[in-house]
Amino acid sequence: MQIGPHILRNNVFVAPMAGVTDRPFRQLCKQLGAGYAVSEMAASNPRLWATEKSSRRTDHAGEMEPKAVQIAGADPQDLADCAKFNVDRGAQIIDINMGCPVKKVCNSWCGSALLQNESLVEKILHAVVNAVDVPVTLKFRTGWNRENKNALKIARIAEQAGIQMLTLHGRTRADGYKGDAEYETIAAVKASVGIPVVANGDITSPEKARFVLDQTGADAVMIGRAAQGRPWICREIDHFLRTGTLLPAPYVDEVRTLMEEHLRAHYAFYGEFLGVRTARKHIGWYVKDLEGGEAFRQQMNLLESTDAQLLAVDQFFESQWKFGERLQYRLSESSESGLIDVIKPTATAA
Numbered sequence: 001m002q003i004g005p006h007i008l009r010n011n012v013f014v015a016p017m018a019g020v021t022d023r024p025f026r027q028l029c030k031q032l033g034a035g036y037a038v039s040e041m042a043a044s045n046p047r048l049w050a051t052e053k054s055s056r057r058t059d060h061a062g063e064m065e066p067k068a069v070q071i072a073g074a075d076p077q078d079l080a081d082c083a084k085f086n087v088d089r090g091a092q093i094i095d096i097n098m099g100c101p102v103k104k105v106c107n108s109w110c111g112s113a114l115l116q117n118e119s120l121v122e123k124i125l126h127a128v129v130n131a132v133d134v135p136v137t138l139k140f141r142t143g144w145n146r147e148n149k150n151a152l153k154i155a156r157i158a159e160q161a162g163i164q165m166l167t168l169h170g171r172t173r174a175d176g177y178k179g180d181a182e183y184e185t186i187a188a189v190k191a192s193v194g195i196p197v198v199a200n201g202d203i204t205s206p207e208k209a210r211f212v213l214d215q216t217g218a219d220a221v222m223i224g225r226a227a228q229g230r231p232w233i234c235r236e237i238d239h240f241l242r243t244g245t246l247l248p249a250p251y252v253d254e255v256r257t258l259m260e261e262h263l264r265a266h267y268a269f270y271g272e273f274l275g276v277r278t279a280r281k282h283i284g285w286y287v288k289d290l291e292g293g294e295a296f297r298q299q300m301n302l303l304e305s306t307d308a309q310l311l312a313v314d315q316f317f318e319s320q321w322k323f324g325e326r327l328q329y330r331l332s333e334s335s336e337s338g339l340i341d342v343i344k345p346t347a348t349a350a
Helices: 023-031 052-057 076-088 111-116 118-131 151-161 183-192 206-216 233-243 252-270 272-287 293-300 306-323
Strands: 012-014 036-043 068-072 093-098 136-141 143-145 165-169 197-200 220-223 328-335 338-345
Touching: 012 233, 023 036, 023 252, 036 052, 036 076, 036 093, 068 076, 076 093, 076 118, 093 111, 093 118, 111 118, 111 136, 111 143, 118 136, 118 151, 136 151, 151 165, 151 183, 165 183, 183 197, 183 206, 197 206, 206 220, 206 233, 220 233, 252 272, 252 306, 272 293, 272 306, 293 306
Parallel strands: 012 036, 012 220, 036 068, 068 093, 093 136, 136 165, 165 197, 197 220
Antiparallel strands: 328 338
């Protein structure tokens, strides 16, 4: 898999997610097998570039290459200037966001709202491609709504503008994250262009990744929400795609070490006050489906120091030993009498 001059080690990517894919999380995902990860979206409005929030979102110091920054906006010149600004700061790939379905973004005619204006899409793509000498990619959705799907046309516009890779989330803007991703549209886009196409949407397991690649013919898969609290899904998917066998669930001690490293990097990145508070969601995702996880999450959310958080996390994972040396996830299954909780491993051994 290659984007411009950058040869990627595999075709398992991590999606840009606001409030999630900061530098510590991207770095962790890359260490755990992701071939590529994209930053949180950076606003193209030049008045926001120097803010602390924007600076963090585009901070790639020490990150494994290639360093990719996603930009969002609706003005072609602002987006072109934003791309140049980020390339000057070390970005090696620029990704344009035309996929975000959030109302706050779409109300500003950014993200997937742009799909309603194909001429503006074309102007934006040409402006950004011509502004920088690094590869420019596009992430988008299948259309504004089910009655107005234009992914094929957007894909052709993008290829003609010089976009070097497309990532398509298999839903319309109106779908949000509801319903099932429409892989047939991703397959149609892949068949219609000569540049790499990445499939995104509902890829939650190694088996699902294989299914999606087979169904769409896509060159890569992009993992979003499934990586929250489970960044090792990247290596699980990569291993399954290469060998056809499932890795066993990670060892409790490995995850305990990974979490400590993640949290320490997170605190260093955000500082103590903000770091403690922004770490809570990550910790909650890690423990969500583990025995005692919900009670622990509620207790942990009351802690106000990094030391207290680290100690609590360490003690929680020490408690998981009673269920086995590997993580055991508590899953809910439907039955006529309601939800029955059962203890199961994440995967069978290879």
